[in-house]
Amino acid sequence: MQQVINYFESINPILAAFYATLFTWGLTAAGAALVFFFKGMNRAVLDGMLGFTGGVMVAASFWSLLAPGIEMSEGEGFVKVIPAAVGFALGALFLYGLDKILPHLHINFKESEGIKTPWHRTTLLTLAITLHNIPEGLAVGVLFGGVAAGFEGATIGGAVALALGIGLQNFPEGFAVAMPLRRQGLSRKKSFMYGQASAIVEPFAAVLGAWAVITFEPILPYALSFAAGAMIFVVVEEVIPETQQDKYTDIATLGFIGGFIIMMTLDVGLG
Numbered sequence: 001m002q003q004v005i006n007y008f009e010s011i012n013p014i015l016a017a018f019y020a021t022l023f024t025w026g027l028t029a030a031g032a033a034l035v036f037f038f039k040g041m042n043r044a045v046l047d048g049m050l051g052f053t054g055g056v057m058v059a060a061s062f063w064s065l066l067a068p069g070i071e072m073s074e075g076e077g078f079v080k081v082i083p084a085a086v087g088f089a090l091g092a093l094f095l096y097g098l099d100k101i102l103p104h105l106h107i108n109f110k111e112s113e114g115i116k117t118p119w120h121r122t123t124l125l126t127l128a129i130t131l132h133n134i135p136e137g138l139a140v141g142v143l144f145g146g147v148a149a150g151f152e153g154a155t156i157g158g159a160v161a162l163a164l165g166i167g168l169q170n171f172p173e174g175f176a177v178a179m180p181l182r183r184q185g186l187s188r189k190k191s192f193m194y195g196q197a198s199a200i201v202e203p204f205a206a207v208l209g210a211w212a213v214i215t216f217e218p219i220l221p222y223a224l225s226f227a228a229g230a231m232i233f234v235v236v237e238e239v240i241p242e243t244q245q246d247k248y249t250d251i252a253t254l255g256f257i258g259g260f261i262i263m264m265t266l267d268v269g270l271g
Helices: 002-010 013-034 045-069 077-103 121-148 157-184 190-196 199-215 217-242 249-270
Strands: none
Touching: 002 013, 002 045, 002 157, 002 190, 013 121, 013 157, 013 199, 045 077, 045 121, 045 157, 045 249, 077 121, 077 217, 121 157, 121 190, 121 199, 121 217, 157 190, 157 249, 199 217
């Protein structure tokens, strides 16, 4: 692991963010590839995977984004927390706007959200997971950008830990996208293609986040909190409700706890 951290320290931060999110996308593709080996997915497993995703995203929002953002803010007391509060609110509002505009359909729901469209159900299912991945890619890019800008509290280890945690939850997420598409009647190949495509947005969001922080250094505390607000919105609005549609809510809750513990451990251990 130290060799990985050393490598990321030696390259351009925007390139580092791009490579890190290629890794997270790759794990999404690996998870989606399971559709070639399994005929179906147990609903309990799906809910456990979704819960795990939520736990990772919540832990990452605090340990990797909000806490460093507050630490590097100037001032004391209430003044010190203003950038985090403002950025967090803006991130949540940004995802709220996307949620209302972008047509999408969640795995355990029958009705689509966003602007009404004749798009096929498979496209809407893929777009729902794509919404999850925008703030994840942005978070990785912002953290790498913060390291390049020399902000105290932003470390390569923390950025690598965040990418690793997001990658771990992207693996089951890729399967959770591909298998429902397979049940919709798509071929295994098309189910895989849609599943992996849901995370292709992450490298683009990461590059944008890293570039923005490097170019406009004072925005880093706001940018970190922006990504955190976006991720928390996704968890509360999308991920958790998807796990509450059947009898396996306890499994989803345990998955959430497990995801939180793993992400917290990675961030503290590497960051």
